[in-house]
Structure formats: structure tokens, C-alpha cells
Amino acid sequence: MLSTLVSSLLLVVTLTGVLPYVASSSGDVGVLSNGSPGDHLLMMERFHGWMAKHGRSYPTVEEKLRRFDIYHRNVMFIEAANLDGRLTYTLGENQFTDLTHEEFLAKHTSRPVAPSDLVRNEEETVITTRAGVVEEGKCKAAPDNVPHSINWADLGKVTEVKDQGEICGACWAFAAVATIESAYAIAKGVEPPVLSEQELIDCDQFDDGCRVGLMSNAYQWVQRNGGIANASTYPYHERLQTSQNKEKDGTCEEAKLREHAVTIRRYKYVRGNCEQQLMAAVAARPVAVLFDAHNYCFQHYKTGVYNGMCFHEEKLIGPCTSDHLTHSMAIVGYSGKGNDEEKYWIAKNSWGDNWWGEEGYIRLKKDVADPRGLCGLAIEPVYPIV
Template sequence: MTRLLLGLTLLLSVAISAHCLHNVVTGGKSPITAQDAEGGSFQNAITEVTRAYNTYSNSMFHHAMLRYEDAKKQVVAGIRYTFVAVFVETPCRKAVRHYGSPLRWCKEKLSPDAKVYRCPVSVVYRPWSSPRQYEVDRSGLESCQQTRRLKRSEPLQHQVLLGGDSHDIGHYGQFAEFKRAHGKVYASRAEEQRRFAIFRDNMKKAYAYQMLDRGDARYGASVFADLTQEEFRSRYLSPRWDLSRRPAEEAAVPTLGDLPTSFDWREKGAVTEVKNQGTCGSCWAFSTTGNIEGQWFINKKKLVDLSEQQLVDCDKVDEGCNGGLPSQAYKEIERMGGLMKESDYPYRGSDQKCQFNQGKVAVYINSSVAISKDEKAMAAWLVQNGPISIGINANAMQFYLSGISHPWKIFCNPSHLDHGVLIVGYGMKGTEPYWIIKNSWGTSWGNKGYYLVYRGDGTCGLNQMCTSAQVK
């Protein structure tokens, strides 16, 4: 169990678009779609079943898969594929070494009366498990039945075995495009090769997120695709947030009433441009200033770009680039008497000596409140009061590209918050409700710096630490 849990945490957040678990009964089986059939993991499952059949069969000849029938998938601890494999016996002997797939070896040599077998098979795909990502249930292969002879006109569906190997994920051409898109330059050839190896591994993780996500999000070669999980977490995230450190005062639950279908504070002028925290774990400061910028605009009718560096340097409770909490930052802002403008105290992205100037305070706050964890109440509060500072589990964010992200809880623990962001609005895409979240990793990340997350089930803990300053 420990190994499984550790393995699951390796799934991080492609260029492959898939609705693998979308609109599927949780835990139930669903048919393989055309998109699934083109996807690498299902093709690899077919390859693994063929390899297993040839390994455990007593026949002296290799067998190749003609086709699969009645294919279904099911989310378990990974993805279980079940189908009926239809094999044909080839004239290629196992004792003779061949290169390539059995169908490529022997498709021109098949006898028109070759034996055909039907086998009920089950294979579980666990992308985090190395080196055995595919586990084939041998019991089905041991119960194969010869059903008939091959028909002379019967086509060979060998195309399902081509291009399905993991070598196609994270290839060097994709890495070259990633470097070009994000201006990546490495100090040496050896460092570039090391980053390419990390990139390949990350693309497999991103592909796993793509397969398992319940929304329509795309995961792939984001700006962080050449970083290890440890590098990403240490540079861009905070230590796990203490969920007990919420403001003592609870915000009044607003009247829910009839909320608009969509709402966006960016359209009202209450949100500054997307910023970039760099390699400093100061997300908490950006979440805090974003909230106060909105509060000041709504109450004072003026949008002011505020200084995160002041919080990094002068907040005596939080830990600058090593992390912090908006709930604590509000109190420190009250102690200091307010926040300076970004232009007067510019962001450096590292811990500096405090240079706070009381004479240049641009905004103040009066208090802070904790906001309801109920997402309908959150939406009502946002519409009536402004953007909300939140914490979130950033597991799925390293490789996020676009679309509505909706990871399963087992891959994005809602109690493990490690990143501060800002909810600025919400919307609907078809029947899918989502939050609009402003991040602090620059506009080259995600959807021009924004993250769309499923709204309604506490995805990645986004409703666990909702707070706001109050300006009167």
C-alpha cells in the first residue's frame, strides 16, 4: 500500500487531447472510444497482451493479434482494459530470433488456414509503476479457445501495434519544440541531455494525467517540463499549508439567490496583469496582494498594482521565498500599516533586506475573514465582494496547458495545499462548471497565466483555505 501511494504521488500534471473519464460512472466500465484506440496506453496494452500470450503459450510458433473485440476500460488503481483478443498462429518459430512485431515479421507468410484463437484478457495500466507499467492477467490467456481457421480475405489489423510504444512520448523533436517555445538554453551538452531525460519522464507523467483527468484539460510540455518534481516543488510551491491557520472571523454567508451563469472580475477591472514569482516560493504573497488589489478596487474604485516583495522581505511571521500563508500575511499588513505599490517596491524574486517606507503606503486593510467552504456560497461571495485568495494542491499544475482540470482526489489530495492562487471568476463550458484562477507563473504557463478548475467537488482542495482582506 505504501508503495502504491508513493507511486500515485508521482503523477503530475499533453499534446494528446482525450476525454478518457469524462461523463463516465465513477468506478464503472465504459467502452473504448476511437480516441482511446489511438492512444498509446491502450495500444501498449495490446502489445503487452501479445507478448504475454507468446511467452506463456506452449506453441512453438509466434501468435499475432488479428483484432480486439468488446473492449472496455475501468478506473481502478490505474486503468483496467478488458477485451477479447483474437490471435492468429504465424509460421514464425519462437526459437528463431526476429526483429519488429510478429505481424510485421509474418503478415506475408500467413497460411490461409492458420489457426485463430479467442482469449478474454484483462490488463491493468499503472503509469507510475516502473518498470512494470502493464500487468496482464494470465488466467484469460490460459483459457484461450481455437474457434476457426483464418479466412483468406480476412484483413490483418496490424496498425494497432504500430506507434504505440512509449518511445513516441517525449521524443527529441518534442523537446526541441519545447526549448524553442520557452527559450530554453542549457549551460552544456551534458546538462541538455540530463534535461531531455527529465523531459521524457515528465511527458509520460503528463500523459498519465491526460488519461486520468475527468475534465477536458490538456497536459504536456509546459514551461516546467524539464524540471524534476523536487525542483518544481522547491522553486515554485510552498510547504504544505496548515489548514487550521484560517482567520478567526468567518465571513457572513451571502444570500445565494439566482447567481449569474458566469462572472469574471477581470471584465470589471478589478484584476491586475498576471505576474511571475520566478523561482521564489512566494505564491502566498501574490495570492494576498491579488485579493487586496481587488478589495481596494471594489471599495475605493482604483486598481493599484501592489508589492509582493514587501511581504517577502518585511513579513516577520511568514518565510519569504520559503513559503507563507495569506491568513498570516493579512495580519502582518495590518501591523505594518499597509502595502506599497509595485513600482515603489519592485519584485526581486529573492529574500532581501526589508525596505518598507511608511510614507509610501498606497493601500491599507482593516481586517480579514475566512470564507465558506461551500462552493455555491463561495461563488455568491465572489460576485458580491471580489476575488478570493485560496490555497490549492498544485500536483496537476506542473504540466497543465489548457481546458478544465478535474483530477481524481487520489492524485490531488484536497488536504495537501501547497500553492497560493486567486479565484477571479467562474463559468460554464457545456454542462461543466469551472473556476477561473489567476496564477503567478507568468503568461507563458497555462491559459495565458490562468488555470481553469472544475467547480463543485472541492477539486484539489481549492475550497479548504478561502480568505479575503476587508477594506472599509
């Protein structure tokens, strides 16, 4: 518990935003181990800098102090994990640093989907890549002529990273749209169009807006609708409202449903639980995947190859499970095949390109021991065909 002096000083800083002069031999503004009043004031100064950077404000002094406590704890965890050195990736502050893990999951991921609940409703069971046809069945090695690495973003076939916002868990819509944009650009040999996630959130009856959805359902809706609009025609904006503890999405703007920028002919699943065939598919185009984002470290990912390991009560635990698929991303590339020591997937996320990850991307460990892939990413990959 903070001393009376520290509490008083924190209250002054909280109310006024003015930090009294505190000497520091190192000049650092991190948390120091002895927890002295000066250390807490330095952390409060750091918190104010973080607030300014992210445009954050709070309605009451009590809420600000509560957020400061959460921020403080998260920063302590981030710095301790990085200092430990056993992670294969680095953590860092971002727009989520004042959120508890439970709040983060509730606001920025979907309701969990259990792998047993996934039912493939598409009849075709083969995928066609530029390396040839890969049939469903046993997990077969990717064809020899699949490239060692590819990055569709570097090739100009991926739109800029988007941001699903503060209160919408429609990652499924962003992953679906990202892969449609890229599929069109690759098939037509043009720059990728910027398409509308909001149209899916509002109008796709197969999914549940900002709460939960599947990319295969989104593709099916686009196919039946005859296409999907540009983002400029049907722009994204968070329109969730809370009524009797139930979130509600915006009303479908039906007049825009025939303003098609892109149509798709069908969609295909990649052979489940087989990273080799996922690699063959990604060699031809970006692929949408489901992902278990429950890992506390995922919230704070900054850079490096994420392997699903994290700390709990100072113990290194993991890797992440595949039991609760709470997030969706677009795999836009990979690096490494065969016996390479470092192999990873390149995933485009939908939490903006400023703070989380490598400009909004994450590198995920590839060819793991679990056939389901890291955090379940190989359970049900799917992609559209335009």
C-alpha cells in the same frame, strides 16, 4: 538504454546544436513508438526548439542530456494522457517541461500546510456580499440573487498575471496581493493598482518569504503596517541565496514601509468547507485560497476544466487530495450554479501568462462531492476589505 549509435548522434546534436537530416513520412516532431535513432533525433530537435522558446541553456553537456531525458519523459506523458481522452482537460508543454515533478514542487510551490495546522485568528465570523450577509455555521446555499457567473478579470478588476519566478515559492504573497488589488479596484471603482509582493516577502514577519506563508497573515501584516507599496516602489526580484542549504530572502527595505499605495481595514474568512458560501463571496470580490498542487498533471495543465484526476502507471487516479496544501491562488470568478452540468472556478495563478494554463489562469471543477472543494480550495478561503 540507448544504442551506441543513438548515444553518439545525441552527443553530436548536444554539442553542436546541429541536427543531421532525418526523413520522416509524417513530418511530425513528436516521439514515435519504435524509439528508432531518427525518432530520438526528432525529439532532440523538438527539445532544441523548446530551449530556444524558453531561453534555456545548461552549463554542461551532461546536464543538457539529463534535462533532455526529463523533457522526453514529460512529453511522452503529456501526449499519452491527451491521446487517452479520459481527462476533462488538456496537458501541454510549458516552462516546467524539463523539471522532474519533485523539482517543480520544490521550486514553484510552498512547503506543505496541513489543514489541521490552520488556525483562524480573526474574530469576525460573517461575510458580507452584494447579495447580503452570509453567516458562519452550517454550509448554507448561496442567496438566490448571486449571479450565475462572474469574471472579475473580464470586468477589468484584476491585474495581469504575474510570475513568481524560478526559485521562489511565495505564491501566498501573490494571491494576497492579487486580492488586495482587486478589492481596492472594486471598492473605489477604479482600475486595480499593481502592488508589491516583494515587500511582503522581505518584510512580513508573520510569514516565511519564499518558503511558506498564509494570505491571512499577509493581510494582517498589511493592516498593521498601515498599507502596502506599489510594485514600482518596491519591485519584485528573486533574491534567494543558498547558504548552508538554507534559503534566505532579501532584507526588508524599511525606508519604503511608509510608502502606502493601498491600505486595508480588515480581512474575513469565508465559511470553510462550503463552496456555496465561497461562490457568494466571489460574487463580490476575488478570494484567496489554499490548494493542493501535488498532482503531477497540475504541472503540465494547459486548458480545460481541471478536475484533479491524473494518470499513474497508466491508471487514472484521483481526484487530488486536500492533505498537503502547497499552493495559493486567487479565485477571480466562476461559472455555473444550481444544476448546471459544467461548473468551474476561475483561478489566477502566479506562474506567468505565456506558457502555463489559459494565459496564466486555470479553471477548477466547482461543487465537487468533497465539502473541502477540489484539492482543498474551500478549506480556508479568505479575502481583504479595503
